[in-house]
Amino acid sequence: MLRTLQLSFTNWSGFGDPTATGASNYTRMVGDDPAFWKVMTNTVVFATVVGLGTVGMGFLLAYALYRKIPGGSFFKVVLFLTFMLSQAATGVIWRSMLDPLLGPVDPLLQRFGIDAPSFLGDPSWVLATLSVKAIWQFSAVPMLVFLAAMEDIPASLIEAARIDGATRRQILSKIILPLIRPVVVIILLLQFVFTMRTFDTIWVMTEGGPNKASAVMGTEIYQLGFRQARMGYASAWAVVLTIFVGVLGLVYLKVFQRKAVEY
Amino acid sequence: MAIATSEQLGVDADTDDQPRKRSRKRSAHGLSPIWLLPMGAWAIGQLYPIVLTFLQGLKSRSEIFTNPLGLPSSPQWQNYSDAWDVPVARASMTNFGLNSVIVVVIALVVVIAMGSTAAWYLARSKLGEAGWVNGLLVALIAMPAQVIIIPVWEIAGQLGLRDNLVALGILIGVDSLPFAVLLFKSSFTTFPSELIGAALVDGCRGFGLFWRIVVPLSLGTFVAVAIVTGIGFWNEYSFTLILIGSPEHWTLPIAVASFEGQYVAAEELKWAATGLTLIPALVFYLVLNRQVIGGLRLGGVKG
Numbered sequence: 001m002l003r004t005l006q007l008s009f010t011n012w013s014g015f016g017d018p019t020a021t022g023a024s025n026y027t028r029m030v031g032d033d034p035a036f037w038k039v040m041t042n043t044v045v046f047a048t049v050v051g052l053g054t055v056g057m058g059f060l061l062a063y064a065l066y067r068k069i070p071g072g073s074f075f076k077v078v079l080f081l082t083f084m085l086s087q088a089a090t091g092v093i094w095r096s097m098l099d100p101l102l103g104p105v106d107p108l109l110q111r112f113g114i115d116a117p118s119f120l121g122d123p124s125w126v127l128a129t130l131s132v133k134a135i136w137q138f139s140a141v142p143m144l145v146f147l148a149a150m151e152d153i154p155a156s157l158i159e160a161a162r163i164d165g166a167t168r169r170q171i172l173s174k175i176i177l178p179l180i181r182p183v184v185v186i187i188l189l190l191q192f193v194f195t196m197r198t199f200d201t202i203w204v205m206t207e208g209g210p211n212k213a214s215a216v217m218g219t220e221i222y223q224l225g226f227r228q229a230r231m232g233y234a235s236a237w238a239v240v241l242t243i244f245v246g247v248l249g250l251v252y253l254k255v256f257q258r259k260a261v262e263y
Numbered sequence: 264m265a266i267a268t269s270e271q272l273g274v275d276a277d278t279d280d281q282p283r284k285r286s287r288k289r290s291a292h293g294l295s296p297i298w299l300l301p302m303g304a305w306a307i308g309q310l311y312p313i314v315l316t317f318l319q320g321l322k323s324r325s326e327i328f329t330n331p332l333g334l335p336s337s338p339q340w341q342n343y344s345d346a347w348d349v350p351v352a353r354a355s356m357t358n359f360g361l362n363s364v365i366v367v368v369i370a371l372v373v374v375i376a377m378g379s380t381a382a383w384y385l386a387r388s389k390l391g392e393a394g395w396v397n398g399l400l401v402a403l404i405a406m407p408a409q410v411i412i413i414p415v416w417e418i419a420g421q422l423g424l425r426d427n428l429v430a431l432g433i434l435i436g437v438d439s440l441p442f443a444v445l446l447f448k449s450s451f452t453t454f455p456s457e458l459i460g461a462a463l464v465d466g467c468r469g470f471g472l473f474w475r476i477v478v479p480l481s482l483g484t485f486v487a488v489a490i491v492t493g494i495g496f497w498n499e500y501s502f503t504l505i506l507i508g509s510p511e512h513w514t515l516p517i518a519v520a521s522f523e524g525q526y527v528a529a530e531e532l533k534w535a536a537t538g539l540t541l542i543p544a545l546v547f548y549l550v551l552n553r554q555v556i557g558g559l560r561l562g563g564v565k566g
Contacts, residue, residue, distance in 0.1 A: 057305075060301070061302065063298075064301070067298055069298045069302055075306055076556065077556075078306045079305075079306065079309060080548070080555065080556060081313065081548060082309055082313075084498075084544045084545075084548045085544055086499075086515070086519070087498065087516075088498070088500045089498075089516060089519045089540055089541060090312065092519050092522060093313070093316050096533070102328070102331070102530060104315065107331050107332055111332075141559060144559055145560070196407065197407035199408075199500070200500040200501060204500075204520045218409055221409045221412070221413075222501075222504075222505075225412070225413050226416075226505065231413055231417075234413060235413050238409045238412070239410075241407055241410070242406065242410045245407060246402075
């Protein structure tokens with residue numbers, strides 16, 4: 001880690017010896033590199049959308065399971081399947097699926113008379129598509145945690161509310177939601193932080209393209225370091241990513257902290 | 264020695280052995296069919312791409328273009344055996360599978376052996392009680408892999424360990440160490456102290472104590488950690504991408520990612536090959552799904 005910091009102050013190419021260049025990497029990043037802000041924005045947007053998406057979906061799914069739909073255990077099994085598969089494999093599948101010439105999605109939409117945009121080729125659609133794929137794959141873990149939290153609520157509490165005549169919706173909003181709030185907050189943070197580092201999914205599906213439309217910090221670091229042999233610069237990005245994540249995490253916790261869950 | 268209460272951990276105190284199915288009677292709500300529809304829709308959405316992969320793999324080359332949405336008119340089972348045989352970048356599917364297995368096994372050994380022993384030490388010592396230890400572990404977990412990727416590559420190069428599956432396995436294992444230690448530590452700190460006390464009285468100490476008493480009784484945790492980290496190892500992509508060069512050493516995820524370029528104009532083989540790579544994970548999951556979910560819950564709740 002420290003070496004990364006050290007390298008970030010050089011212009012190493014990955015071969016030979018690094019030569020120190022002071023903070024020029026950083027100044028260049030912020031000042032000169034137009035990609036920097038784009039990538040930052042992409043990363044934050046992607047992480048936010050996917051974070052909220054997985055948490056939201058996870059909550060809905062958990063609630064549905066909590067409410068005991070028929071076939072609940074079957075669904076539980078199905079829902080975790082996607083998590084088991086590698087982001088690389090599912091990325092390839094999705095990419096092939098969405099392929100305008102070869103995939104089934106386009107013809108399917110045509111049937112409904114919808115002219116499909118180029119999901120991965122159109123810069124305005126790319127991030128959205130990737131987000132959907134990420135949410136598709138990772139909603140199961142928040143779901144599990146939320147379900148556990150919901151089931152931890154003592155049945156007596158719910159019974160008492162029922163007896164007092166509370167409707168399902170009231171039980172949901174007045175009892176369940178407040179009680180699992182700390183869990184939701186933490187999971188949201190975790191999902192956000194983990195998504196900020198995404199590399200596999202995006203790299204496999206678009207390599208950050210088209211034209212950096214879907215580049216996030218994870219892919220950019222790889223691109224710079226291993227494709228463009230600008231290791232020093234890539235290190236600087238890595239440092240920025242870490243600091244960014246760290247700061248966000250701290251800020252988030254300060255703002256939303258109700259009860260410290262210590263582990 | 265601080266023992267976290269079960270409320271703090273959010274887990275039943277005796278979840279050590281079997282991931283217990285959460286008592287269904289906890290929920291006071293009755294069966295609720297209206298949720299079936301959205302849930303069903305989501306489930307279909309979850310399964311569709313996977314099912315699609317296998318179906319497309321059964322179509323003939325032209326049929327993939329002419330009939331993208333329907334079922335294969337006459338299943339071309341030989342696509343699958345062809346995909347298995349045809350070399351991808353001078354290496355075969357069996358290669359990839361084997362490599363994945365090697366890497367995963369090594370990583371698991373590292374994670375379990377080092378993680379459990381380190382956690383046991385922390386659970387039993389004064390050092391482990393310090394709040395900052397947990398904080399540090401959490402911070403290490405949150406640390407993005409990209410932060411160490413470049414120096415790792417550099418060091419691996421200097422040590423001549425690039426393209427080395429064993430080194431990769433160790434690296435990946437170590438990368439998951441903070442997480443494993445956290446899980447093990449939580450579990451060990453709630454280990455019944457009477458048992459430890461009894462063992463000490465009988466003269467069983469140190470590693471013997473760990474090996475003969477703690478491990479057998481914490482098997483559930485071990486399994487959970489193995490499963491949760493194992494899934495990550497099997498699907499690992501970024502470190503592998505950086506450190507492994509020659510196709511003979513590719514693991515499954517890397518191989519799959521290359522299919523797009525390798526199978527140009529052989530769409531049906533691409534789908535079939537992708538399907539093949541999914542099979543191990545699918546089989547594993549179908550057989551062990553209760554353990555997997557239990558393990559994930561353990562990991563998720565504590566995380």
